[in-house]
Structures are given as structure tokens and as C-alpha cells.
Amino acid sequence: MKTNWFASKSGIIAVGGLIGAVAVLLQYWGNPANMGICVACFERDIAGGLGLHRAAVVQYLRPEIMGFVLGAFLTSLAFGEFKPRGGSSSLIRYILGMVAMIGALVFLGCPWRVLVRLAGGDGNAIFGFLGLAFGVWIGTLFFKNGYSLGRTESKNVLSGLAMPALMLGLLIIRLMFPPVEGQPQSGILFYSLKGPGAAHAPLAISLLAGLLIGFLAQRSRFCTMGAIRDVLLFKQMHLFSGVLAFVVVALIVNVILGQFKPGFTGQPVAHTQGLWNFLGMTVAGFAFALAGGCPGRQLFLSGEGDSDAGLFALGMITGAAISHNFGMASSPDGIGPHGMAAVVIGLLVCLAVGFFHLKRES
Amino acid sequence: MEMEVDARGLSCPQPVLMTLEAIGKAKQGTITIVVDNETSTENVTRAAQSKGWTVLAVDKAANGINTIRIEKK
Numbered sequence: 001m002k003t004n005w006f007a008s009k010s011g012i013i014a015v016g017g018l019i020g021a022v023a024v025l026l027q028y029w030g031n032p033a034n035m036g037i038c039v040a041c042f043e044r045d046i047a048g049g050l051g052l053h054r055a056a057v058v059q060y061l062r063p064e065i066m067g068f069v070l071g072a073f074l075t076s077l078a079f080g081e082f083k084p085r086g087g088s089s090s091l092i093r094y095i096l097g098m099v100a101m102i103g104a105l106v107f108l109g110c111p112w113r114v115l116v117r118l119a120g121g122d123g124n125a126i127f128g129f130l131g132l133a134f135g136v137w138i139g140t141l142f143f144k145n146g147y148s149l150g151r152t153e154s155k156n157v158l159s160g161l162a163m164p165a166l167m168l169g170l171l172i173i174r175l176m177f178p179p180v181e182g183q184p185q186s187g188i189l190f191y192s193l194k195g196p197g198a199a200h201a202p203l204a205i206s207l208l209a210g211l212l213i214g215f216l217a218q219r220s221r222f223c224t225m226g227a228i229r230d231v232l233l234f235k236q237m238h239l240f241s242g243v244l245a246f247v248v249v250a251l252i253v254n255v256i257l258g259q260f261k262p263g264f265t266g267q268p269v270a271h272t273q274g275l276w277n278f279l280g281m282t283v284a285g286f287a288f289a290l291a292g293g294c295p296g297r298q299l300f301l302s303g304e305g306d307s308d309a310g311l312f313a314l315g316m317i318t319g320a321a322i323s324h325n326f327g328m329a330s331s332p333d334g335i336g337p338h339g340m341a342a343v344v345i346g347l348l349v350c351l352a353v354g355f356f357h358l359k360r361e362s
Numbered sequence: 363m364e365m366e367v368d369a370r371g372l373s374c375p376q377p378v379l380m381t382l383e384a385i386g387k388a389k390q391g392t393i394t395i396v397v398d399n400e401t402s403t404e405n406v407t408r409a410a411q412s413k414g415w416t417v418l419a420v421d422k423a424a425n426g427i428n429t430i431r432i433e434k435k
Contacts (some may be wrong), residue, residue, distance in 0.1 A: 081399070
């Protein structure tokens with residue numbers, strides 16, 4: 001039997017460590033502080049770059065996201081794992097994506113950024129991590145009781161190609177309409193002039209980093225939510241060892257680069273409302289668990305041809321737009337005017353999805 | 363008696379949950395698990411081995427369907 005080294009214990013640890021190093025190096029090369037890689041933030045920036053929301057500080061077509069999908073796509077093709085599939089409660093997954101993003105933007109980051117923020121010394125991320133684990137734990141209770149969104153089926157090849165093609169399209173318009181110094185718009189795209197959206201590594205570095213991570217994660221099945229879920233559900237440390245390696249290596253590289261700044265106040269793109277950091281990530285973690293993967297994993301799966309995972313990612317982009325347009329997203333000053341309502345509604349939606357899908361298939 | 367688990371079209375953690383449930387019921391003997399992606403194949407074999415079961419064979423069909431046979435004496 002041909003074995004996949006990346007999916008072995010040493011493989012997942014190496015992959016986690018390498019992704020952690022790349023994440024904080026991206027900050028060194030220009031990405032926002034404690035945001036070297038954040039799938040939620042970057043999808044939110046893409047929503048802004050496309051003009052789906054008009055929060056001027058978070059608008060940029062992040063090439064890392066395109067690299068994630070295209071890297072996983074090319075890798076899955078090369079290893080014969082590209083498989084067009086879908087049809088497992090697709091609309092529900094789209095809505096779970098929206099909810100996950102809305103929760104993540106109350107905390108200001110997805111599970112990937114929880115790790116990056118922890119490695120940067122941001123104490124507020126401890127509440128985010130605990131909330132994430134709590135949300136995933138609620139999700140495992142549903143799985144233990146037979147929760148399932150149903151089986152996928154094979155789909156036409158176009159279904160599988162749609163998400164990689166969409167990302168290629170985004171990359172093409174990014175190349176057609178590059179940022180213009182001092183201009184908030186370039187052709188059809190929006191570009192932040194200040195704030196996190198204005199901080200980015202050069203296009204080639206971001207794209208290559210994304211492609212590399214897409215390759216590594218596709219082979220290793222790296223998943224930040226699955227890491228916590230497998231510990232809680234199976235007492236299995238496999239994926240979690242990758243997450244631990246991520247944090248440890250990112251921390252070491254941060255210390256070397258002078259990017260480690262421990263504390264709670266004044267942390268970059270973060271607020272200090274512990275309860276809402278916890279609850280925001282509870283909602284996100286619950287939604288990721290119900291959908292079967294963290295936001296990064298959903299992108300990698302979409303590259304492999306999983307159109308349901310693609311819909312989840314598109315739901316996240318939609319959720320980002322709604323979140324900013326409706327004042328549900330937080331800012332460094334604290335939660336948005338409708339952040340509390342967002343958390344309550346998000347929890348209710350997740351609970352409804354969970355309870356309605358408890359019945360086992362016969 | 364040989365048990366069979368059909369986890370085609372399901373993604374993690376469900377194939378592993380179904381396998382562990384079958385392992386819990388069977389206690390010993392042979393179990394066949396059918397999955398349709400490599401990730402589930404890896405996850406199921408890893409879970410079975412962690413419970414002290416031996417992976418006898420993984421048959422990979424051209425259509426992407428993998429049949430995993432595990433055993434405990």
C-alpha cells in the first residue's frame with residue numbers, strides 16, 4: 001500500500017511547523033501584524049476588494065486565498081485525488097459559512113488567526129481559542145448523536161472546476177487592475193489606503209506562499225478545527241500535533257524577527273472584550289464543526305473538487321460583506337453595534353442546523 | 363460474522379465514528395469499511411490501528427472507492 005508521508009505523524013508536524021513559519025514570515029514581508037495568514041480576514045478583504053462591503057480599511061484581493069485553492073487543486077490533480085462532488089445540504093453549508101464568518105469577525109479572526117495571534121503574544125486570543133474549542137465541543141455532541149448533513153455524490157467535472165476557476169478569475173482581475181499608489185480604486189477593484197487592508201506582502205510572495213500551503217495542506221489534511229474535534233471526539237492527537245507545531249514554530253520565528261509582543265491591550269487588529277472574543281469564536285467553531293472543516297480546510301477541499309466546501313467559502317465571503325454592512329463586525333475599539341445580536345442569531349442558526357440533522361440515515 | 367460499514371459520500375468525522383461504532387459492537391473479527399476518498403481511508407485506518415485492530419488490506423478501485431478490511435482476533 002502506497003503511504004502518504006504528509007499524513008503521518010512526522011508529516012503533519014512538519015507541515016504545521018512550516019505553515020506556522022510561513023504565516024509569520026508573511027508579516028515580516030508586509031502582511032498585517034498578527035495576521036500573516038487569516039482565512040476569514042483575507043476572505044473579508046476579498047469581499048472588500050470586490051466592493052461587496054465598503055469598510056475602507058479592509059479591501060484587498062488577497063492572493064494567499066487564491067493560492068490555497070489553486071495549490072490544492074493542482075496537488076489533487078497530480079495525486080489523482082481531484083474528484084468533483086457535492087450535493088450534501090449545499091445551501092445549509094453556504095449558510096454555515098456565513099454564520100462562521102459573522103462569528104469570526106466578532107473575535108476578529110478565524111482559527112488560523114487564533115494560532116497566529118497566540119504566537120504573537122496576543123492574550124485576547126486565549127479567549128478566542130477557548131471559545132473555538134467550546135464551539136467545536138458543542139458540535140461533537142451533535143456528531144455523537146448522529147448528526148449528518150448527508151452524503152455527497154459525484155458531480156460533473158465543471159462543478160469541481162468552478163471554485164479553482166473562480167479563484168483564477170480573481171487572480172486575473174488582480175493582475176489586470178493592480179493597486180495604484182494613493183488611489184482607493186483601480187478599475188473595478190477597491191484597495192485600502194490605510195489599515196490592515198493596506199498591509200500586504202508583494203503579490204508573488206503571497207501567491208507562492210498560498211500555493212505552497214495549498215500543496216502541504218492538501219497532502220496532510222491539515223485542519224485547525226479538526227485538530228480540536230479529534231481530540232474531543234476520539235482523544236486523537238494527530239491533527240492537533242500539527243496545530244501545536246504551527247504555534248511553536250510561529251512563536252520561535254516571531255521571537256527571532258522581533259514580532260513577539262506579549263500582552264492584552266494595544267494588540268494589532270484586536271479588541272479586549274474577553275466575553276465576546278470567546279462567544280464570537282464559539283459561534284465560528286460550532287459552524288466549522290457542523291460543516292466538517294476549518295475555513296482553510298474548506299478552501300483546500302474546494303480545490304479538490306468539493307463544491308459544497310466551495311459554497312461554504314463563498315458563504316464566508318458573503319457573511320463578511322453582511323457583517324460589515326450591518327455593523328456586526330468588531331474593530332479594535334470593541335464589538336460592533338450589532339455584534340451581540342449577531343452572536344445570538346449565529347448560535348440559534350447552528351443549533352437549528354444541528355437539531356434538524358440528527359436523524360441517522362437508514 | 364463479518365460487519366460492513368458503508369461510509370461512501372461521507373466526510374470526516376463520520377466514517378471514523380461509524381468505524382468506531384462497528385468496532386465497539388463487534389469487539390473482534392473482521393470489519394469491512396467502504397469509503398470514497400483518500401482522507402477517509404487514512405483516518406479510518408489510523409483510528410482502527412489506535413484501537414488495536416490490524417489493517418488487512420486496502421483495495422483501491424479505479425472509481426475512487428476504497429475498501430478497507432480490518433481485523434482483531
